[in-house]
Amino acid sequence: MSLLNCEQKNLISELIHGLNAAKQLQAQIGADPSWRPSYSSCLTTEMKETLLHQIVSSYEKAILMANGSTRTTTQHNPTTETVATADPLSGKVPESPTSIAGSPGSEDFLDGGSKDYILSSKKRKMLPKWTEQVRICPERGLEGPHDDVFSWRKYGQKDILGAKYPRSYYRCTFRNTQCCCATKQVQRSDGDPTIFEVTYRGTHTCAQRNQPPEKRESKPIATVVNSQNDLLDNLRTNLTVRTTTNGIEGDGFSFPVTPPFYSYESINGDFGNGGGTFCHHVGSSGPSDFTGLISTNTSTGSSPLFDVDFHFDPTAEIDTTFHTFLHDTI
DNA sequence: ACGATTTGACCGCA
DNA sequence: TGCGGTCAAATCGT
Numbered sequence: 001m002s003l004l005n006c007e008q009k010n011l012i013s014e015l016i017h018g019l020n021a022a023k024q025l026q027a028q029i030g031a032d033p034s035w036r037p038s039y040s041s042c043l044t045t046e047m048k049e050t051l052l053h054q055i056v057s058s059y060e061k062a063i064l065m066a067n068g069s070t071r072t073t074t075q076h077n078p079t080t081e082t083v084a085t086a087d088p089l090s091g092k093v094p095e096s097p098t099s100i101a102g103s104p105g106s107e108d109f110l111d112g113g114s115k116d117y118i119l120s121s122k123k124r125k126m127l128p129k130w131t132e133q134v135r136i137c138p139e140r141g142l143e144g145p146h147d148d149v150f151s152w153r154k155y156g157q158k159d160i161l162g163a164k165y166p167r168s169y170y171r172c173t174f175r176n177t178q179c180c181c182a183t184k185q186v187q188r189s190d191g192d193p194t195i196f197e198v199t200y201r202g203t204h205t206c207a208q209r210n211q212p213p214e215k216r217e218s219k220p221i222a223t224v225v226n227s228q229n230d231l232l233d234n235l236r237t238n239l240t241v242r243t244t245t246n247g248i249e250g251d252g253f254s255f256p257v258t259p260p261f262y263s264y265e266s267i268n269g270d271f272g273n274g275g276g277t278f279c280h281h282v283g284s285s286g287p288s289d290f291t292g293l294i295s296t297n298t299s300t301g302s303s304p305l306f307d308v309d310f311h312f313d314p315t316a317e318i319d320t321t322f323h324t325f326l327h328d329t330i
Numbered sequence: 331a332c333g334a335t336t337t338g339a340c341c342g343c344a
Numbered sequence: 345t346g347c348g349g350t351c352a353a354a355t356c357g358t
Binding site: 155156158160161167169171183185 | 346347348349350351352
Binding site: 153 | 333334336337
């Protein structure tokens with residue numbers, strides 16, 4: 001498989017990941033009671049907000065991947081933090097998560113043994129990194145936040161200086177078989193033992209995320225109370241969606257920087273300054289169709305990443321909107 | 331037998 | 345040189 005095709009595959013996977021989160025949210029709002037009924041009993045408002053965040057994260061990662069796949073150079077940034085703040089189109093662009101993680105077929109994974117470790121040691125620093133604070137449900141016990149939908153394999157544990165609890169290291173179960181180099185670190189909070197800080201590195205390139213959640217090994221016992229993704233936050237800030245109707249350019253909008261990302265508001269197309277909502281309420285008379293160009297703000301102008309035919313229904317729920325995006329862009 | 335976990339050792343970086 | 349991250353052999357569980 002070529003690198004490009006692999007990145008396209010990952011892009012689709014990312015979008016599907018978001019779709020699955022949207023479906024879970026759909027179940028929570030009662031639109032689809034058949035979706036994981038056992039899961040709903042443990043969900044709180046915070047968890048629903050988390051699902052919303054997963055949707056926007058997948059959406060943003062997909063955009064970032066699409067941006068990365070359009071470039072032919074393999075410029076590396078020295079640190080993850082630099083990646084998070086780089087201008088996606090200025091030439092100082094970060095590797096897309098897919099490229100950073102190393103696609104199957106890239107030189108990272110053609111090497112084995114100690115050489116792979118030596119190489120990955122440097123490249124690991126360039127992996128996208130974000131941290132979530134996960135609170136375990138007391139009724140499920142204190143065995144740890146093994147709640148996310150991916151299958152992880154523990155490969156180490158360390159006592160951390162100044163920390164009351166040891167830090168556990170996990171990698172994707174399919175690291176070897178599917179060249180998925182996603183890792184996570186889990187450490188229990190000193191202050192509140194019911195809270196685990198989970199630091200993720202790299203995005204999953206394995207097939208896990210393509211599977212419906214009920215088919216994965218999943219123990220939904222935790223509630224994410226806060227999450228941060230520096231890379232995607234910056235991308236969100238720099239994103240603007242330009243809209244046109246019948247070739248006439250309309251008001252653009254940006255993605256909100258602070259939650260609620262998806263709360264629906266009737267703001268009649270005012271999405272300026274990043275303070276609007278994702279759902280574009282074109283008017284009060286009903287559903288409207290228009291074409292959206294997703295681009296990034298740069299000093300040298302914007303380059304469209306997608307030509308997207310949106311169909312926004314002002315009465316629709318967010319998952320419908322995201323679903324529409326998936327169907328219209330792939 | 332095979333996969334997952336544990337744990338001491340090793341390595342790179344600040 | 346100490347700390348964090350990872351390796352890999354030993355051990356455990358199914």
